[in-house]
Amino acid sequence: MIYSPDTPPLPSGPVARHYHIDASNSRITFQKPALTLGSNDTLDLASGGSLVSRGFASLAYGVAALGNNIRMNVSGTVAADEVGIYASGNNNRVYIGTGGTIVARTGVALNGENGWIENHSLILGTSIGIDLLSYKSSYYTGQIHNYGIISGPTAIRGSLAREAVYNYDLIDGKVQLLGGDDVFVNSGANARVVGTIDLGAGRDVAIGGNKTDIILGGDNNDTIYGGQGEDVLYGNQGADTFVFHTSPGFGAVDRLPDFTSGEDQISLSSAIFSAFRPGSMPVVVRGLEYLPTAGIIHHTDGHVYYDPDGTAGRAAPQVFAYINPSVHLKTGDVIVY
Numbered sequence: 001m002i003y004s005p006d007t008p009p010l011p012s013g014p015v016a017r018h019y020h021i022d023a024s025n026s027r028i029t030f031q032k033p034a035l036t037l038g039s040n041d042t043l044d045l046a047s048g049g050s051l052v053s054r055g056f057a058s059l060a061y062g063v064a065a066l067g068n069n070i071r072m073n074v075s076g077t078v079a080a081d082e083v084g085i086y087a088s089g090n091n092n093r094v095y096i097g098t099g100g101t102i103v104a105r106t107g108v109a110l111n112g113e114n115g116w117i118e119n120h121s122l123i124l125g126t127s128i129g130i131d132l133l134s135y136k137s138s139y140y141t142g143q144i145h146n147y148g149i150i151s152g153p154t155a156i157r158g159s160l161a162r163e164a165v166y167n168y169d170l171i172d173g174k175v176q177l178l179g180g181d182d183v184f185v186n187s188g189a190n191a192r193v194v195g196t197i198d199l200g201a202g203r204d205v206a207i208g209g210n211k212t213d214i215i216l217g218g219d220n221n222d223t224i225y226g227g228q229g230e231d232v233l234y235g236n237q238g239a240d241t242f243v244f245h246t247s248p249g250f251g252a253v254d255r256l257p258d259f260t261s262g263e264d265q266i267s268l269s270s271a272i273f274s275a276f277r278p279g280s281m282p283v284v285v286r287g288l289e290y291l292p293t294a295g296i297i298h299h300t301d302g303h304v305y306y307d308p309d310g311t312a313g314r315a316a317p318q319v320f321a322y323i324n325p326s327v328h329l330k331t332g333d334v335i336v337y
């Protein structure tokens with residue numbers, strides 16, 4: 001079994017085995033998997049237990065899970081010079097519990113359809129933290145739920161197919177989701193990504209968290225929410241939508257460096273930008289032009305303001321975005337939902 005994105009999943013096996021590994025039966029191997037699992041097998045790697053495999057450019061895998069419906073619960077340590085946990089097949093699940101640690105060149109690699117990785121502790125890849133692989137663009141490779149730390153120069157690499165990432169804590173490294181209609185969500189007060197979130201090709205959706213997010217939409221029409229914080233949001237190619245659904249003001253100004261008037265759109269939540277009705281298209285004025293009623297001002301310095309009651313009203317305009325002043329934001333570029 002060679003670690004390759006072109007390797008198709010294996011068929012189900014007839015016998016399901018259950019492995020319990022703890023300090024009493026930990027394994028160390030050289031240039032082969034410390035443990036090989038088949039379809040429907042279950043692994044419980046308990047606290048104090050370890051699976052270690054040494055040797056580069058080889059099958060130095062901590063766990064090789066070859067088949068479908070394999071469950072891996074890790075509260076101990078998996079250390080490998082190549083891949084910590086490699087799973088090839090469909091419906092395979094990796095659960096890293098409290099205290100679980102995976103350290104390898106690639107921490108976890110899932111190759112197949114409908115996988116699930118849930119991390120409550122540490123996945124550390126010296127090259128890639130989590131690598132999702134697919135040999136078919138029509139697949140749903142699966143989902144990642146991170147409540148711990150996923151770390152690596154590339155913390156998460158997606159596939160040419162669809163995948164979804166839900167992050168509640170720390171992703172330390174860049175995220176690349178490549179092709180397919182992918183989903184990335186930062187959720188909760190602590191969710192942050194130290195690195196760019198590159199959605200790649202496909203019609204992707206990304207929701208930023210409370211902290212600064214740097215999001216790249218890649219090819220096709222993407223939908224990008226910056227959330228709170230000072231975000232930098234690139235739509236790249238395609239007609240992209242930048243959604244604002246958190247309170248405007250200094251400290252919450254998102255930069256849209258490649259916003260293209262007439263192609264991309266800003267979409268404002270009527271729950272926050274409450275002077276506008278859902279489905280309406282606010283008037284956009286340039287700089288100090290007179291604004292008769294609630295609308296949007298694209299200042300000549302590039303800042304974009306929400307004015308809830310127009311030029312003559314008492315409410316102060318609130319800044320929420322920055323678009324290069326050479327772009328002339330105009331009515332129709334801003335919509336309300």
Ligand SMILES: [Ca+2]
Pocket residue numbers: 158159160161162163177178179180181182
């Ligand atoms: Ca993808």
Ligand SMILES: [Ca+2]
Pocket residue numbers: 199200201202203204217218219220221222
């Ligand atoms: Ca895209």
Ligand SMILES: [Ca+2]
Pocket residue numbers: 208209210211212213226227228229230231
């Ligand atoms: Ca943010």
